[in-house]
Amino acid sequence: MHTKKLLTAACTAALAMLATGAHAQFSGNTVKIGVLTDMSGTYSDLAGQGAVVATQMAIEDFVAKEKPGFKVEMVSADHQNKADIASNKAREWFEREGVDTATELVTTSTALAVMKVAKEMNKVVLMNGPGSTPITNEQCNDVSVHYTYDTYALANGTAKAVTQQGGKNWFFLTADYAFGQALEKDSSAVVTANGGKVVGSVRHPFPASDFSSFLLQAQASNAQIIGLANAGADTTNAIKQAAEFGITPKQQLAGLLMFISDVHSLGLKNAQGMFLTTGFYWDLNDETRAWSKRFFDKQKRMPTMVQAGQYSSVMHYLKAVKAAGTDDTTKVMAQMKKTPINDFFAKNGQIREDGRMVHDMYLVQVKKPEESKYPWDYYHVKQVIPGAEAFQPLSLSRCPLVKK
Amino acid sequence: MEIFGVPSALFGSQLLIGLINGSFYAILSLGLAIIFGLLNIINFAHGAQYMMGAFVAWIALTKFGVNYWVALLLSPILIGALGVVLERTMLRKLYKLDHLYGLLLTFGLALIFEGIFRDQYGISGQAYEVPDALKGGVNLGFMFMPIYRGWVVVAALAVCFGTWFMIEKTKLGAYLRAGTENPQIVQALGINVPLLITFTYGYGVALAAFAGVLAAPIYQVSPQMGANLIIVVFAVVVIGGMGSIMGSIVTGLGLGLIEGLTRVFYPEASAVVVFFIMVIVLLVRPAGLFGKAA
Numbered sequence: 001m002h003t004k005k006l007l008t009a010a011c012t013a014a015l016a017m018l019a020t021g022a023h024a025q026f027s028g029n030t031v032k033i034g035v036l037t038d039m040s041g042t043y044s045d046l047a048g049q050g051a052v053v054a055t056q057m058a059i060e061d062f063v064a065k066e067k068p069g070f071k072v073e074m075v076s077a078d079h080q081n082k083a084d085i086a087s088n089k090a091r092e093w094f095e096r097e098g099v100d101t102a103t104e105l106v107t108t109s110t111a112l113a114v115m116k117v118a119k120e121m122n123k124v125v126l127m128n129g130p131g132s133t134p135i136t137n138e139q140c141n142d143v144s145v146h147y148t149y150d151t152y153a154l155a156n157g158t159a160k161a162v163t164q165q166g167g168k169n170w171f172f173l174t175a176d177y178a179f180g181q182a183l184e185k186d187s188s189a190v191v192t193a194n195g196g197k198v199v200g201s202v203r204h205p206f207p208a209s210d211f212s213s214f215l216l217q218a219q220a221s222n223a224q225i226i227g228l229a230n231a232g233a234d235t236t237n238a239i240k241q242a243a244e245f246g247i248t249p250k251q252q253l254a255g256l257l258m259f260i261s262d263v264h265s266l267g268l269k270n271a272q273g274m275f276l277t278t279g280f281y282w283d284l285n286d287e288t289r290a291w292s293k294r295f296f297d298k299q300k301r302m303p304t305m306v307q308a309g310q311y312s313s314v315m316h317y318l319k320a321v322k323a324a325g326t327d328d329t330t331k332v333m334a335q336m337k338k339t340p341i342n343d344f345f346a347k348n349g350q351i352r353e354d355g356r357m358v359h360d361m362y363l364v365q366v367k368k369p370e371e372s373k374y375p376w377d378y379y380h381v382k383q384v385i386p387g388a389e390a391f392q393p394l395s396l397s398r399c400p401l402v403k404k
Numbered sequence: 405m406e407i408f409g410v411p412s413a414l415f416g417s418q419l420l421i422g423l424i425n426g427s428f429y430a431i432l433s434l435g436l437a438i439i440f441g442l443l444n445i446i447n448f449a450h451g452a453q454y455m456m457g458a459f460v461a462w463i464a465l466t467k468f469g470v471n472y473w474v475a476l477l478l479s480p481i482l483i484g485a486l487g488v489v490l491e492r493t494m495l496r497k498l499y500k501l502d503h504l505y506g507l508l509l510t511f512g513l514a515l516i517f518e519g520i521f522r523d524q525y526g527i528s529g530q531a532y533e534v535p536d537a538l539k540g541g542v543n544l545g546f547m548f549m550p551i552y553r554g555w556v557v558v559a560a561l562a563v564c565f566g567t568w569f570m571i572e573k574t575k576l577g578a579y580l581r582a583g584t585e586n587p588q589i590v591q592a593l594g595i596n597v598p599l600l601i602t603f604t605y606g607y608g609v610a611l612a613a614f615a616g617v618l619a620a621p622i623y624q625v626s627p628q629m630g631a632n633l634i635i636v637v638f639a640v641v642v643i644g645g646m647g648s649i650m651g652s653i654v655t656g657l658g659l660g661l662i663e664g665l666t667r668v669f670y671p672e673a674s675a676v677v678v679f680f681i682m683v684i685v686l687l688v689r690p691a692g693l694f695g696k697a698a
Binding site for chain 2: 040176202210216233240266
């Protein structure tokens with residue numbers, strides 16, 4: 001009797017060990033995704049809770065369709081757009097909570113801080129909200145993916161199209177910090193390269209609420225196009241006040257970074273006629289509509305490109321983990337880079353060696369109020385910009401990982 | 405013609421815009437000055453109350469179809485009433501304590517109010533249309549002046565000077581000033597001092613809400629609109645002299661003008677010029693330009 005008990009115990013232990021052995025490729029038999037985003041500040045509408053919802057959707061869809069042999073969990077936190085908070089949280093997640101990837105990371109400063117921590121601890125970073133190009137140039141590393149868009153693609157879309165359509169004289173209204181200056185610089189280069197001219201610019205404090213003084217300077221310049229190298233509330237307030245002072249429609253505005261949440265908050269009456277560049281529009285085709293309606297049911301707003309990209313990047317990551325059979329960073333990154341991305345967000349998207357996910361971008365024009373037939377019917381898609389044209393070519397990359 | 409290398413048309417238009425922004429500063433700092441001067445409370449919730457004033461106008465229009473002119477009256481009454489409730493239930497307990505307690509309490513309240521509106525309406529803001537009667541603009545020769553902005557200056561100045569008149573020249577104002585100097589004696593004369601103080605706080609808060617309704621058609625109605633403005637307004641109050649009624653009005657207008665000119669000559673400094681002046685004024689006259697030395 002005693003021997004039998006002992007035997008059973010030994011067998012159970014052996015089985016248990018076998019079982020653990022089979023899953024030893026996954027730390028804790030769980031893949032843990034950490035959504036680090038702005039939950040309460042300036043960018044909380046375009047990323048924030050919507051990014052958490054999109055991540056949750058990706059996890060649920062992945063588990064339902066792929067039936068993986070491992071568990072998938074999500075944690076989320078508010079980085080308050082502060083680099084120190086972001087890097088502390090990421091470190092805590094990686095060190096103590098077994099988080100495998102930190103995702104979203106709107107605002108460049110938080111993204112760059114988390115990239116450093118992740119590199120040190122060899123964990124994956126998936127970025128959807130931040131826009132600056134240094135992420136895949138000087139600051140690039142082999143654990144990071146820059147997924148949704150960047151300032152190069154924005155300038156290359158909007159500034160190029162507007163200049164080619166005859167908007168040759170530009171005046172820039174620029175938010176006086178790194179992002180605004182980078183956007184002005186990238187856009188000026190595109191304007192000049194396309195035969196246009198920059199007649200002047202004014203730097204406004206960030207954030208600002210009254211733009212009338214700056215707008216009057218733009219008006220006095222007599223430029224055809226006023227380029228708005230700012231974002232969020234700065235952009236929406238500038239657009240609203242340009243209409244108030246009779247500057248539009250005599251002079252045209254070009255919003256160099258605008259999200260559908262900005263257009264929604266401005267209303268079509270104020271935003272009509274503007275060109276902008278986006279990585280995603282919910283009403284593009286049946287696939288985008290189907291996913292976006294599911295998102296709408298949960299969040300009561302249509303997704304921004306950041307939120308749609310969040311779903312796509314998390315899904316791509318989880319599929320790569322399953323295909324590689326491990327959550328080991330190097331193997332998962334290799335798998336992600338070699339697999340093209342084909343979903344509602346991107347067709348034949350590809351992650352390059354500098355971490356840039358290359359996919360088509362869209363040049364859109366905001367509809368007039370009378371052209372909008374149903375809620376959130378905001379854009380005319382004017383042009384599909386192929387990925388290879390939209391993003392900075394690898395030959396110009398300043399990323400040390402890129403072999404020349 | 406040029407003035408210091410700047411075309412005179414641009415110079416003139418910046419002066420006018422400075423005056424418009426200055427009238428916002430004046431009306432907001434006036435509310436703060438009244439509350440501080442008569443209650444000794446540093447009302448950090450003032451920016452949130454300004455924001456709520458704008459939101460009440462927006463909600464009234466979109467949900468109930470209440471127009472701008474009604475909102476201009478309704479919003480200050482509602483938010484002022486909320487102020488009365490706050491005064492009765494919370495602030496009243498702090499009058500005998502250090503100023504710091506009032507500041508901390510109102511700061512906490514501001515965060516709570518902003519959080520609630522952010523949770524309900526998001527951060528991007530809501531658009532509020534200029535009322536039909538004030539649409540369009542006038543060509544002044546040197547600039548295109550939106551009629552609505554002109555109305556803002558007129559309305560703000562009328563309310564500011566009305567308030568100044570009430571406090572400095574009427575019997576009610578005299579009771580108020582006496583009640584804060586020596587509450588026991590005034591109470592002994594049969595005047596209800598606690599009621600006067602409650603009324604004063606409610607009025608100060610109503611001024612913030614009034615400015616909020618004025619601002620709604622110009623800026624996006626957003627939970628952060630007050631937080632962005634309140635620091636500058638505090639600087640205006642300090643420069644004018646804490647608690648000085650006339651000081652806050654004159655300084656508000658003056659600093660609006662100076663800020664407008666900075667935006668022409670050196671735009672990058674326009675966000676800090678007010679604080680630069682504050683430092684200089686505090687060094688030369690620690691009680692502020694119009695303040696009485698303690």
